[in-house]
Amino acid sequence: MSLVVIGSVGIDTVETPFGRVEDVAGGSAVFFSLAASLFTRVRIAANLGADYPAHPWEALRARGADLGGLRVFEDRPTFRWSGRYQGDMAVAETLRTELNVLAEPPVVPPDFRAAPYVFLANMGADVQLRMLDEFAGATVFADTMNLWIETQPAELREVLSRIHGLILNDGEARMLTGRTNLIEAGEALLAMGPRLAVIKKGEHGALLFAPDQRFALPAFPTSRVVDPTGAGDSFAGGFVGFLASARGDGRGIEDPEDLRRAMAYGTVAASLTVEKFSTLALEDADRAELDRRYDQLREFVRLGAAHAAD
Amino acid sequence: MSLVVIGSVGIDTVETPFGRVEDVAGGSAVFFSLAASLFTRVRIAANLGADYPAHPWEALRARGADLGGLRVFEDRPTFRWSGRYQGDMAVAETLRTELNVLAEPPVVPPDFRAAPYVFLANMGADVQLRMLDEFAGATVFADTMNLWIETQPAELREVLSRIHGLILNDGEARMLTGRTNLIEAGEALLAMGPRLAVIKKGEHGALLFAPDQRFALPAFPTSRVVDPTGAGDSFAGGFVGFLASARGDGRGIEDPEDLRRAMAYGTVAASLTVEKFSTLALEDADRAELDRRYDQLREFVRLGAAHAAD
Numbered sequence: 001m002s003l004v005v006i007g008s009v010g011i012d013t014v015e016t017p018f019g020r021v022e023d024v025a026g027g028s029a030v031f032f033s034l035a036a037s038l039f040t041r042v043r044i045a046a047n048l049g050a051d052y053p054a055h056p057w058e059a060l061r062a063r064g065a066d067l068g069g070l071r072v073f074e075d076r077p078t079f080r081w082s083g084r085y086q087g088d089m090a091v092a093e094t095l096r097t098e099l100n101v102l103a104e105p106p107v108v109p110p111d112f113r114a115a116p117y118v119f120l121a122n123m124g125a126d127v128q129l130r131m132l133d134e135f136a137g138a139t140v141f142a143d144t145m146n147l148w149i150e151t152q153p154a155e156l157r158e159v160l161s162r163i164h165g166l167i168l169n170d171g172e173a174r175m176l177t178g179r180t181n182l183i184e185a186g187e188a189l190l191a192m193g194p195r196l197a198v199i200k201k202g203e204h205g206a207l208l209f210a211p212d213q214r215f216a217l218p219a220f221p222t223s224r225v226v227d228p229t230g231a232g233d234s235f236a237g238g239f240v241g242f243l244a245s246a247r248g249d250g251r252g253i254e255d256p257e258d259l260r261r262a263m264a265y266g267t268v269a270a271s272l273t274v275e276k277f278s279t280l281a282l283e284d285a286d287r288a289e290l291d292r293r294y295d296q297l298r299e300f301v302r303l304g305a306a307h308a309a310d
Numbered sequence: 311m312s313l314v315v316i317g318s319v320g321i322d323t324v325e326t327p328f329g330r331v332e333d334v335a336g337g338s339a340v341f342f343s344l345a346a347s348l349f350t351r352v353r354i355a356a357n358l359g360a361d362y363p364a365h366p367w368e369a370l371r372a373r374g375a376d377l378g379g380l381r382v383f384e385d386r387p388t389f390r391w392s393g394r395y396q397g398d399m400a401v402a403e404t405l406r407t408e409l410n411v412l413a414e415p416p417v418v419p420p421d422f423r424a425a426p427y428v429f430l431a432n433m434g435a436d437v438q439l440r441m442l443d444e445f446a447g448a449t450v451f452a453d454t455m456n457l458w459i460e461t462q463p464a465e466l467r468e469v470l471s472r473i474h475g476l477i478l479n480d481g482e483a484r485m486l487t488g489r490t491n492l493i494e495a496g497e498a499l500l501a502m503g504p505r506l507a508v509i510k511k512g513e514h515g516a517l518l519f520a521p522d523q524r525f526a527l528p529a530f531p532t533s534r535v536v537d538p539t540g541a542g543d544s545f546a547g548g549f550v551g552f553l554a555s556a557r558g559d560g561r562g563i564e565d566p567e568d569l570r571r572a573m574a575y576g577t578v579a580a581s582l583t584v585e586k587f588s589t590l591a592l593e594d595a596d597r598a599e600l601d602r603r604y605d606q607l608r609e610f611v612r613l614g615a616a617h618a619a620d
Contacts, residue, residue, distance in 0.1 A: 017490075088490050180327070180398050182513065183533040203492065204514035205528065216610055218515065218526035223493040257614050264613055294616045300526055301611050303574055304567050306604045 002041045002066070003244040004112045004138075005032050006131055007121025007233075008102055009048040009070075013082040014277065016089060018226045024278035025053045026081065028121035028143070031230035034282035035237025035269035036119070037063040038290060039245040043115060045069030045108050047101040049078040059283040069109050073101045089228050090202050091171075108134055117141075117244040119236065120163075124148055125155035132162050139253060141165040141196075141240050143232075149176050157192065164253070165196035167236045173199045182207060186214075195254065198239065198263070200232050208263050213256055217263050220271030220297050227277045231270040234282060238262070238269030238290070261294075268293035312351040312376070313554040314422050314448075315342050316441055317431025317543075318412055319358040319380075323392040324587065326399060328536045334588035335363045336391065338431035338453070341540035344592035345547025345579035346429070347373040348600060349555040353425060355379030355418050357411040359388040369593040379419050383411045399538050400512050401481075418444050427451075427554040429546065430473075434458055435465035442472050449563060451475040451506075451550050453542075459486050467502065474563070475506035477546045483509045492517060493524075505564065508549065508573070510542050518573050523566055527573050530581030530607050537587045541580040544592060548572070548579030548600070571604075578603035 007029030013022045029046045034056065036042050043066040050072055057067055080098040085091075105127055118135045120128045120142040128142055140163045148156055149172065156176075160166060166189055174180055177188035182199055186209035189197035197209040203225070205218040242265040246258045268290050272281040317339030323332045339356045344366065346352050353376040360382055367377055390408040395401075415437055428445045430438045430452040438452055450473045458466055459482065466486075470476060476499055484490055487498035492509055496519035499507035507519045513535070515528040552575040556568045578600050582591045 088484075174398075181533050181535055183531045187533070201514065204511065205526075207528075207531075214531050214610055215612075216515075216528035216531065217613070218517075218528060221493045221517075221524050221526065223491050223497070225491055260613050261616065264616075291616055298613050298615070300524055301613055302525075303527070303570050303608050303611055305608070306571065306574075306601055 002043055002115045003036055003117040003119065003241060004043045004045065004069075004108070004115040004135070005029050005036065005119045005121065006045045006106050006108065007032060007119070007123060008079055009046045009052060010079040010081050011052060011077075012229060012278065013080075014227055014229050015084040016227050017086065019277070021227075021277045025056050026229060026278060027079070028230075028233040030056050030279060031233035031273060031282065032119060032121060032237035033060055033065060034279055035234040035273075036241030036244070037065050038269070038285065038287050039238070039241035039265070041066065042241070043069060043112050045071075045106050045112060047071045047073065047104055047106060049073050049076050049101055052078045055283060056279050069107070069112060071107055073104070076101050083229070085228060088203065089225060092229070105130070116247075117240065119240050121233065121236075125152040125159050128159045129155055132159065139164045141167060141236070143167050143236060144172060144176070146172060146175055160189075161193035163194050165198070165240075166194045167198045167200065167239065169200045169202070169232055183214075196259070198266075200235055202228065202231070206235065206263060206267065208259060210254060210259060213259065215260050215263060217267050217297070217301065220267050220293060221300055222271050222275060224275045226275055228274050230273050230279065230282075234273040235266035235270040237266075239266035241265070264294050264297055265290060268297060312353055312425045313346055313427040313429065313551060314353045314355065314379075314418070314425040314445070315339050315346065315429045315431065316355045316416050316418065317342060317429070317433060318389055319356045319362060320389040320391050321362060321387075322539060322588065323390075324537055324539050325394040326537050327396065329587070331537075331587045335366050336539060336588060337389070338543045340366050340589055341543035341583060341592065342429060342431060342547035343370055343375060344589055345544040345583075346551030346554070347375050348579070348595065348597050349548070349551035349575070351376065352551070353379060353422050355381075355416050355422060357381050357383065357389075357414055357416060359383050359386050359411055362388045365593060366589050379417070379422060381417055383414075386411050393539070395538060398513065399535060402539070415440070426557075427550065429550050431543065431546075435462040435469050438469045439465055442469065449474045451477060451546070453477050453546060454482060454486070456482060456485055470499075471503035473504050475508065475550075476504045477508045477510065477549065479510045479512070479542055483507075496524075506569070508576075510545055512538065512541070516545065516573060516577065518569060520564060520569060523569065525570050525573060527577050527607070527611065530577050530603060531610055532581050532585060534585045536585055538584050540583050540589065540592075544583040545576035545580040547576075549576035551575070574604050574607055575600060578607060
């Protein structure tokens with residue numbers, strides 16, 4: 001089952017309490033694809049300049065990804081983001097962005113359009129709407145951010161009414177719904193249209209909302225959090241990538257057990273990302289490593305019945 | 311198995327986004343006892359004035375609690391706390407405290423001293439040390455707070471070397487260990503002496519650290535969070551109360567499955583507390599209600615094996 005991802009490719013400069021890296025590989029579409037490609041065939045559409053490093057593409061090619069939607073601008077540099085994390089590293093402080101090639105809309109190759117699954121990473125809700133037109137028959141998941149919640153509320157509402165699943169962080173969920181309590185916020189998100197809503201909470205894990213289903217997972221217990229950049233996109237990649245692969249066995253994308261598994265794979269994919277700067281950990285990872293962490297996570301959250309005799 | 315709790319009885323004035331209550335029943339020892347008394351026989355030692363309402367004592371008496379350690383000062387008022395919660399209600403802003411009868415140390419009745427389990431609620435580490443001398447043979451759990459971490463670091467270090475379990479919130483764990491990452495912080499707490507450490511994270515749940523064991527639970531998914539006051543003490547009451555009751559079957563207090571159950575009972579006890587102001591929800595609760603929520607919590611966190619076939 002192939003999964004199309006449309007989003008940004010970026011070159012990042014990041015400072016955390018553990019160090020500083022300059023001009024390294026990043027971008028929501030890249031983190032997402034590296035995680036999702038451990039589960040399913042990924043096809044990526046994104047704009048970049050000739051200055052973007054080759055190693056993420058090599059890793060993706062080795063996992064069978066289709067890079068036919070990468071649009072390389074020879075005359076303009078890649079999108080750049082510079083940010084800093086302090087203290088508990090829960091929130092990135094953006095120091096600078098340069099839009100560069102992201103000023104151009106993404107272009108989807110015609111042969112991508114038959115893909116059954118699509119992920120629309122954080123981008124303008126107006127662009128997401130155009131993409132929804134292009135992928136009329138697909139099961140679509142999307143992310144968003146505070147900028148679009150503030151500047152394109154009507155377009156974003158329409159996006160929500162047309163997608164299958166929304167994956168966003170706790171701050172965005174609160175902003176979008178006006179609810180502080182995250183259980184209320186998740187229920188309010190479902191009322192806006194999507195069948196599924198996932199609220200990511202960084203070091204505190206993630207919540208899943210679906211009809212008649214609520215599920216929570218803590219973050220994977222790693223003590224080596226070096227750089228949170230890309231963790232949320234990696235979570236989305238593990239989540240959607242696993243669902244796209246599981247669907248193949250005919251149980252349907254809303255199978256409750258698969259949704260829980262997808263949350264766990266999203267969680268362990270994110271846990272790898274944060275242990276190294278940039279995309280390095282995800283490039284080195286394989287499915288066996290994710291499966292080992294899945295088993296550890298399962299033990300970490302295992303709760304028996306109330307009575308020993310049960 | 312009886313469980314002695316030593317801590318504060320207080321009269322609270324609380325403002326949250328959901329309302330304001332004035333001069334209502336509160337205090338760490340009261341919230342703890344109301345939760346723990348749903349599991350085991352509680353014996354409470356605390357100072358109060360004649361102005362404290364009777365209803366928490368009636369609820370505790372009905373559950374078989376021993377109130378013989380309550381020391382009522384006819385000439386001085388009960389300790390008073392006034393606080394406000396805003397936004398996500400994660401942190402209380404203290405507006406005013408009046409020490410009143412808490413200026414006197416707690417007095418432990420001689421017949422309490424044989425209790426096998428003791429909980430030392432938040433109080434000066436110097437007072438906790440004196441209590442540890444009085445309960446030399448007991449399994450002791452303790453809480454602390456930023457004030458004592460800052461003003462009595464040496465005494466607190468000695469407390470940590472002598473107690474069985476430490477139960478504190480995430481901010482206190484970070485402050486006490488100097489570690490921002492909570493997995494690192496939990497490991498650092500164990501290195502200070504206790505066999506168990508529980509880090510409470512409010513709406514994000516709790517983490518358990520014990521030799522060769524790590525366990526995480528999210529908060530119970532309630533959308534009716536009205537007043538967080540006492541949630542942490544209720545968690546501790548459910549946790550220690552369950553462990554004290556489970557020990558009766560001879561499996562030992564470090565039985566891994568019981569520790570996980572204790573975390574779940576702490577979680578559901580806290581979830582009751584936050585749904586109403588003051589001690590009202592805990593007074594109305596019974597064990598059957600906790601067991602129902604336990605089962606819901608278990609379903610909320612249930613994660614199957616990575617492969618459907620497993």
